Amino acid sequence: MGTIISTKGVVKQFAAFKAVAGVDLDVEENETLAIIGPNGAGKTTFLNILTGLYIPEAGRVYFRGKDVTNQKPEARVASGVLRTFQIVQVFDNLTVFENMALSYYRKKEKSSMPVNMFFVNFYKSIDIAKAVDETLALFDITSARETQVGNLSLGLKKKLEIAMSWIADPDVLILDEPFAGIGDQEIDEILTIMQRIQHKKTIILVEHKVSKLGGIVDKLAVMHDGKLIAVGPFEETMNDPTVRESYWKISCDENDTAGSANIQNILKGNVTFDGAAEEKSGAVKRELLKVENLDVGYGQLKVVFDVSLNVNQGEIVMLAGRNGAGKTTLFRTICGFLPKMNGKVSFNGEDISALEAFKVAQKGIKYIHQDKTVFRSLTVRQNFELSSYATKDKDLEEVLPYFPKLRVLMDRKAEALSGGERQMLLMAMALLGKPPLVLMDEPTEGLAPHVIEDLVSIFQQLKTKTTLFIVEQNLPLVARVADRVYSMKEGKIVAETTDRAEICNLTFERYL
Amino acid sequence: MSKVKNLQVRANTIAPHRRGLSLVFPFLFVGLLIIARFLVPNKMTFLVEVATFSIYAMGNNILMGYMGYISFGQPFYLSSGAYTAALYLAYVGRNPLIAIALAIVTGLIIGGVFGTIFMRLKSSYFTLINAALCAMGLFMFQRLLIDVTRGDDGLWYRSRMLATPLLDIRFPKNFFFFVMAVLLVVLLLYRQLHRSALGNVFRTIQSNEEKIQFLGYNPFKIKVAGFTLATVMASFAGSLFAINFGFVNPNMGENSRAIEVVVATLLGGVGSLYGPLFGTLGFLGIKDIVSNFVSRWEFVVGIVTMLILFRFNEGIWGFFLNAGAWLKVRIDRGASAKKAR
Numbered sequence: 001m002g003t004i005i006s007t008k009g010v011v012k013q014f015a016a017f018k019a020v021a022g023v024d025l026d027v028e029e030n031e032t033l034a035i036i037g038p039n040g041a042g043k044t045t046f047l048n049i050l051t052g053l054y055i056p057e058a059g060r061v062y063f064r065g066k067d068v069t070n071q072k073p074e075a076r077v078a079s080g081v082l083r084t085f086q087i088v089q090v091f092d093n094l095t096v097f098e099n100m101a102l103s104y105y106r107k108k109e110k111s112s113m114p115v116n117m118f119f120v121n122f123y124k125s126i127d128i129a130k131a132v133d134e135t136l137a138l139f140d141i142t143s144a145r146e147t148q149v150g151n152l153s154l155g156l157k158k159k160l161e162i163a164m165s166w167i168a169d170p171d172v173l174i175l176d177e178p179f180a181g182i183g184d185q186e187i188d189e190i191l192t193i194m195q196r197i198q199h200k201k202t203i204i205l206v207e208h209k210v211s212k213l214g215g216i217v218d219k220l221a222v223m224h225d226g227k228l229i230a231v232g233p234f235e236e237t238m239n240d241p242t243v244r245e246s247y248w249k250i251s252c253d254e255n256d257t258a259g260s261a262n263i264q265n266i267l268k269g270n271v272t273f274d275g276a277a278e279e280k281s282g283a284v285k286r287e288l289l290k291v292e293n294l295d296v297g298y299g300q301l302k303v304v305f306d307v308s309l310n311v312n313q314g315e316i317v318m319l320a321g322r323n324g325a326g327k328t329t330l331f332r333t334i335c336g337f338l339p340k341m342n343g344k345v346s347f348n349g350e351d352i353s354a355l356e357a358f359k360v361a362q363k364g365i366k367y368i369h370q371d372k373t374v375f376r377s378l379t380v381r382q383n384f385e386l387s388s389y390a391t392k393d394k395d396l397e398e399v400l401p402y403f404p405k406l407r408v409l410m411d412r413k414a415e416a417l418s419g420g421e422r423q424m425l426l427m428a429m430a431l432l433g434k435p436p437l438v439l440m441d442e443p444t445e446g447l448a449p450h451v452i453e454d455l456v457s458i459f460q461q462l463k464t465k466t467t468l469f470i471v472e473q474n475l476p477l478v479a480r481v482a483d484r485v486y487s488m489k490e491g492k493i494v495a496e497t498t499d500r501a502e503i504c505n506l507t508f509e510r511y512l
Numbered sequence: 513m514s515k516v517k518n519l520q521v522r523a524n525t526i527a528p529h530r531r532g533l534s535l536v537f538p539f540l541f542v543g544l545l546i547i548a549r550f551l552v553p554n555k556m557t558f559l560v561e562v563a564t565f566s567i568y569a570m571g572n573n574i575l576m577g578y579m580g581y582i583s584f585g586q587p588f589y590l591s592s593g594a595y596t597a598a599l600y601l602a603y604v605g606r607n608p609l610i611a612i613a614l615a616i617v618t619g620l621i622i623g624g625v626f627g628t629i630f631m632r633l634k635s636s637y638f639t640l641i642n643a644a645l646c647a648m649g650l651f652m653f654q655r656l657l658i659d660v661t662r663g664d665d666g667l668w669y670r671s672r673m674l675a676t677p678l679l680d681i682r683f684p685k686n687f688f689f690f691v692m693a694v695l696l697v698v699l700l701l702y703r704q705l706h707r708s709a710l711g712n713v714f715r716t717i718q719s720n721e722e723k724i725q726f727l728g729y730n731p732f733k734i735k736v737a738g739f740t741l742a743t744v745m746a747s748f749a750g751s752l753f754a755i756n757f758g759f760v761n762p763n764m765g766e767n768s769r770a771i772e773v774v775v776a777t778l779l780g781g782v783g784s785l786y787g788p789l790f791g792t793l794g795f796l797g798i799k800d801i802v803s804n805f806v807s808r809w810e811f812v813v814g815i816v817t818m819l820i821l822f823r824f825n826e827g828i829w830g831f832f833l834n835a836g837a838w839l840k841v842r843i844d845r846g847a848s849a850k851k852a853r
Binding site: 077083085089101120121124164 | 527529530533704705707708709710712713715716718719720722723724725726727728729730733734737
């Protein structure tokens with residue numbers, strides 16, 4: 001055992017903003033290290049420095065004692081450092097098999113000369129097929145072998161991306177938020193695989209779902225504002241006062257026991273019901289969105305079957321369900337991006353199921369994508385201006401009180417925003433036109449616990465302003481804010497409830 | 513369990529580039545061209561042109577269909593190959609095979625040099641700088657080298673003076689078979705490329721250039737390789753044109769002709785294996801037939817291209833594959849219905 005990868009005082013700056021401000025970190029061979037920290041702490045930037053996507057302004061990176069600071073990504077891959085990305089990066093126009101084969105081939109053959117590559121037949125090589133099939137079986141994606149990756153759900157793409165790194169037999173495996181955006185069951189599957197390879201490979205991962213990490217992580221590193229504030233064994237670091245202060249936003253001086261109890265809760269994934277949605281007066285709420293017997297599909301393939309649901313004014317409606325259940329497809333159909341096969345979608349009593357996407361948006365349905373797309377090269381202010389132009393409403397002040405953090409960031413380029421800040425920007429942009437209904441696709445995906453806390457309080461404040469219809473896999477969160485919950489499974493609505501007590505006791509089996 | 517079933521349903525959506533890879537097709541297509549030559553004897557020159565042009569289009573398909581880079585400079589690479597062969601045959605030697613070899617070397621050098629420069633650009637600028645190079649090349653052949661190329665008058669020479677081993681290509685009918693044999697070899701190699709590691713790496717350039725670095729490939733090297741391959745195929749095709757006609761003039765390298773190969777690639781089906789061949793057949797076929805009736809045959813090509821872009825974006829070859837799949841489903845259904853009875 002020795003140090004396999006280490007950094008000495010690395011710094012990375014974007015204009016005036018120091019994303020990583022001097023990090024010293026040593027990673028031992030064959031240990032599993034998790035890096036946690038609030039959004040915008042510089043975790044992904046740090047990974048980008050480790051893997052060679054960014055060259056730091058100051059400091060050095062060492063791999064097995066050798067200075068690799070200026071080495072290009074492909075050279076680091078050749079020496080055994082492989083990674084996955086926060087926003088999944090696979091080749092959509094190739095099949096699963098080809099994606100895997102590309103990764104395997106490069107690792108096996110030391111030469112990537114185009115001439116040599118010309119003579120390797122991907123589809124006939126027994127060697128490649130064997131290696132790929134073994135790995136696909138290990139990751140339980142064999143049935144998708146010949147599917148074009150663009151047709152897969154996000155969860156499967158995530159698994160595929162990890163499998164692609166795994167098949168190249170890495171010395172160091174770097175995972176950027178492997179659990180973001182996928183369901184509990186898939187997280188458990190990935191965890192099982194990680195347990196199998198634990199202590200055989202060095203694993204570095206960035207993750208927010210700390211409750212899942214307990215069993216597999218040897219060492220925990222906590223980043224805050226571009227600095228490493230604590231490194232050490234898991235439990236010890238979790239209870240470190242500075243960590244609590246910055247990450248959990250739990251002050252230690254007032255009541256220590258409450259603080260640790262809270263941490264225990266977060267670790268277990270339990271969050272107590274805080275009576276968010278008190279029963280309103282008995283008045284009948286107005287129906288805002290009504291979906292009746294909707295069928296949707298891609299070509300021959302049907303994905304959503306006979307779905308009916310209601311969203312009433314002023315409600316927070318959550319749609320739960322696993323990846324591939326058809327949730328995003330349903331949203332995209334409501335918004336007019338996908339044509340329906342059968343059924344009806346009505347909004348304010350008016351049939352909108354035949355309208356084009358921009359007309360649906362003009363009716364006042366805003367849709368926030370899962371992939372957190374903003375205009376990257378524009379500043380936050382310019383992003384706002386673009387969206388307020390389209391809705392003919394420049395009243396930023398209406399919206400900004402809900403998102404105090406964005407005020408500070410107005411002149412930063414959107415590409416330098418963290419995931420949480422981006423989500424807030426998107427929500428604020430959507431709210432600019434005072435839309436009667438906002439659809440959000442997995443708003444909390446890949447966000448730190450305290451940012452999720454912020455979002456929850458924003459959701460609750462927004463209830464008076466608009467109606468929210470949210471796809472969410474985080475059940476404790478659903479329990480806290482939802483007025484009505486639908487659950488989808490294999491394209492069908494399998495459960496529906498408006499009963500508070502039942503929402504609070506949502507069970508895994510029933511709702512996911 | 514049902515999750516697995518769901519996936520199997522999706523598995524039926526086969527990636528377009530994985531269809532129709534059978535080894536039968538290259539032999540079938542070349543065989544059909546040879547049969548056509550005997551059915552319609554006066555169309556032999558047309559068929560030679562189809563074979564030659566489809567090699568040119570296949571090269572363009574690597575750039576356009578695999579990597580997603582559109583070049584408006586392909587005529588320059590075509591005419592460089594043609595002029596290399598022509599200059600050799602007019603002033604130096606007589607062996608057409610050496611002329612072809614020299615054209616290929618020219619293609620390699622031009623592709624390597626300009627590839628390392630152009631491939632640093634984003635795809636839209638890549639398109640434009642190739643157009644600029646094409647204009648410069650035209651100027652070179654027309655004015656700068658007028659003493660050897662004879663400018664707009666064109667260069668005449670005897671291209672098929674030597675008997676070659678195995679097949680005496682001095683006779684036009686034998687040259688036809690020579691070109692068919694060349695086409696067959698190129699199709700087989702192209703099929704190998706389509707299924708090889710290299711072909712798949714080319715395809716990744718289109719979808720995610722960043723990720724490919726993290727699998728350990730150097731994207732720049734791959735792009736230069738793809739560009740060079742396209743250039744070599746263009747100049748190879750150019751040398752075949754030069755030998756076929758015994759005449760070259762700068763017209764071949766004109767900017768306005770850049771669109772021809774792009775349209776032919778589109779027509780056949782972008783990124784597909786046999787698309788370029790069918791695109792060429794379609795493009796030259798329309799040109800051949802329509803120009804008998806209307807002088808502006810480009811008008812019809814334009815309408816067909818629009819149809820392809822908006823309605824049949826898998827092109828002619830994709831249409832054949834879809835029709836084949838549809839037929840197969842019908843036949844299978846019929847067979848199972850019979851069995852049930």
